Amino acid sequence: MSAGRPQVVLATRELLPFHGPFGGGGIGAYVAETARALQPIADVTLLVADWLKPEHDALAAAGDPRLDHGGARILWVPVPEPDELGGFYAHMQLYAARVLEVLRAGFPDRGPDLVEFCDYLGEGFCTVEARRAGDPLLAETLIAVRLHTSVEICDVLNGHQTALFDPRLTRQIERRTLEQADVLLHGGGDVLGTYRRWYGDRLAPAVRVRHPLAAEPTDPGPAPDGPLRMLYVGRLERRKGVEDLVEAVAAIGGDWSLSLLGADTATGPRGASMRRVLERGVAGDGRIRFLDAVRREQLPQAMAEHDLLVLPSRWECWPYVALEGMLAGLPLVAPPVGGLTEMVVDGRTGWRVPATGEEALRATLEPLVLEPARARALRGGAALRDHVAALTDADAIRGEYERLLARPRAILGRVARPAGEPDPLVSIVIPYHRMHRFVTETVDSAFAQSYRRIEVLLIDDGSFGPDDGVLAELATRYPLTVLSQPNRGLAAARNFGIGQSRGRYVLPLDADNLLEPEFVARAVAILETEPDVHYVSSWNRYVDEHGAALPEPNVGYQPLGNWSPLVEERNVAGDGTAVLRRRLFDRFRYPPDLTSFEDWALYRLLHRAGLHGRVIPERLWRYRVREDSMLRTVGDVHETRLRAEMEAQIAEEEMTWTSTSA
Incomplete structure (x- = not known):
């Protein structure tokens, strides 16, 4: 890395020239082109999924000239195996965490100036959350998310949104990343408009930055007389409109040909092979032929054998194949969706289909089939090359990135308090019941906080044995308050302690868990600067009864926060170890009759009230895993019963049972 030059990071799970599990699609082309385009103005680092590393190493050993990414440094992100999920x-979510881990390792002293993620699958989720949570490394880093097409939109247009938890959570982290990023980047056309119509008004601010393309135009050569030769390039996929295209041309009489060039997908009805569905539909019609996918550098030759590129997609973002088709001299036929609204200039670079679907496609293609000379009049024309040049101008794109790099960055997680104004008081409430072996370490960790303005309340929940004299000893060592009540359980002890607290914020802390020194300071900084955040928690680290960290993969708990609707199904919100606004407990409480899941119940109540929290994606506290813990002896054994009790108590808490008119 060069001193003084901006540092730009591009994260990707695809990268040309590597084929990889996704077949080297448009995202891989975009990242490779952008890395080369930015080389004159910045040092570029690529965060790349390591499933591409074997192919990279083989090409590097062979001296393959296609390994040209503008001198960018590559950092490999380990792709998780199924048995590595652990507490994710x-x-x-785990892959996004590894992206953040590799980013931190690659920039140990100062974060990069700009990190750009693809929206697809939400791989930037943990990095975006870290920046929002005031990660010091990312305090002055701009986090951008490029709109390529989310997996949620893909699933909808492919006609199948699974109810399985993992993909539903992936859709949730995609949405969160689109909302919490500093800026969204889009290529133009109706891309941003589509996202706003689909996702609503909660998206992050957006700017138009084109997609670079350094390819040279090719001459398709003279077109022979004869029937119109149409070409489709792309995956055989429902959302790409291939069924509509085949049905449209099959309804057109006369002589013509259509080549479908691309890989098969399982997006036919009931997950069937789309190619087989199409082949059955054409019933041996010799005018339609299926060609296997080819590498990007082989496309110009395939395109030279055709007159027209048809892209019938139900939605496309900013398809490189359209730009490459025009560079190869082919006019386009496409509906007004996404970036195609700007790529297709009617009568100049092709013909705009008035709508998606078979009927509109047939109405647009039939006149061209009947009069092929109209298509060939545009084929190979200068207008096609000129339009691509205008849309992909490298100097203009670098100028947009320079403006991004010059944007003032919101420095998150730092509180500017007027001189003389004290920090807000934080009340740490520690319920205690027969935890004499661990409570001293817990209290030590509370008083070891870098944030100094705290009060500690130890709530003795009816634990009066000989070993419980440790509470009196702690009261002589630290300025804490010991309060007692008859044994009523963890939730009631928390509620009692919070009722006696004086702080602006409260932190329930179980008597066997441990805080890292920065936990309170990091949480308070967020709460003091983000009024719409109502609690702050973090990831944790599991330790055994002796304090030793548990091995991979179950190293800890990685919640998301209660902003996700999935909190109604699983506790993705966080543990009870969180800093909460004290005023929440004027309206809410931990359901006192629950013997487990009381944290989850409270977070669900807050979710339903629209009061959301933030989770710091760092391990800022330690959860002690004990053989006799309440979760193991009660929660795991009686989970079905406890869930039913939680449902009932949430409903009870939400209801006003006393008359409002008596």
Whole structure:
């Protein structure tokens, strides 16, 4: 890395020239092109999924000239195996965590100036959450998310949204990333408009930054007389509109040909092979032929054998194949969706289909089939090359990135308090019941906080044995308050302690858990600067009864926060170890009759009230895993019963049972 030059990071699970599990699609092309385009103005680092590393190493050993990414540094992100999920809720949540881990390792002293993620699958989720949570490394880093097409939109247009938890959570982290990023990048056309119509008004601010393309135009050569030769390039996929296209041309009489060039997908009815569905539909019609996918550098040759590129997609973002088709001299036929609204200039670079679907496609294609000379009049024309040049101008794109790099960054997680104004008081409430072996370490961790303005309340929940004299000893060592009540359980002890607290914020802390020194300071900084955040928690680290960290993969708990509707199904919100606004307990409480899941119940009540929290994706406290813990002896054994009790108590808490008119 060069001193003084901006540092830009592009994260990707695809990268040309590597084929990889996704077949080297448009995202891989975009990242490779962008890395080369930015080389004159920035040092570029690529965070790349390591499933591409074997192919990279083989090409590097062979001296393959296609390994040209503008001198960018590559950092490999380990792709999780199924048995590595541990305490993560979904594959992509763990992958996003590894992206953040590799980013931190690659920039140990100062974060990069700009990190750009793809929206697909939400791989930027943990990095975005870390920046929002005031991660010091990312305090002055701009986090951008490029709109390529989310997996949620893909699933809808492919006609199948699974109810399985993992993909549903992936859709949730995609949405969260689109909302919490500093800026969204889009290529133009109706891309941003589509996202706003689909996702609503909670998206992050957006700017238009084109997609670079450094390819040279090719001459398709003279077109022979004869029937119109149409070409489709792309995956054989429902959302790409291939069924509509085949049905449209099959209804057109006369002589013509259509080549479908692309890989098969399982997006036919009931997950069937789309190619087989199409082949059955054409019933041996010799005018339609199926061609296997080819590498990007082979496309110009395939395109030269045709007159027209048809892209019938139900929605496309900013398809490189359209730009490459025009560079190869082919006019386009496409509906007004996404970036195609700007790529297709009617009568100049092709013909705009008035709508998606078979009927509109047939109405647009039939006149061209009947009069092929109209298509060939545009084929190979300068207008096609000029339009691509205008849309992909490298100097203009670099200028947009320079403006991004010059944008003032909101420095998150720092509180500017007027001189003389004290920090707000934080009340740490520690319920205690027969935890004499661990409570001293817990209290030590509370008083070891870098945030100094705290009060500690130890709530003795009816534990009066000889060993419980440790509470009196702690009261002589620390300025804490010991309060007692008859044994009524953890939730009631928390509620009692919070009722006696004086702080602006409260932190329930179980008597066997341990805080890292920065936990309170990091949480308070967020709460003091984000009024719409109502509690702050973090990831934790599991330790055994002796304080030793548990081995991989179950190293800890990685919640998301109660902003996700999935909190109604699983506790993705966080543990009870959180800093909460004290005023919440003027309206809510931990359901006192629950013997487990009381944290989850409270977070669900807050979710339903629209009061959301933030989770710091760092391990800022330690959860002690004991053989006799309440979760193991009660929660795991009686989970079905406890869930039913939680449902009832949430309903009871939400209801006003006393008359409002008597």
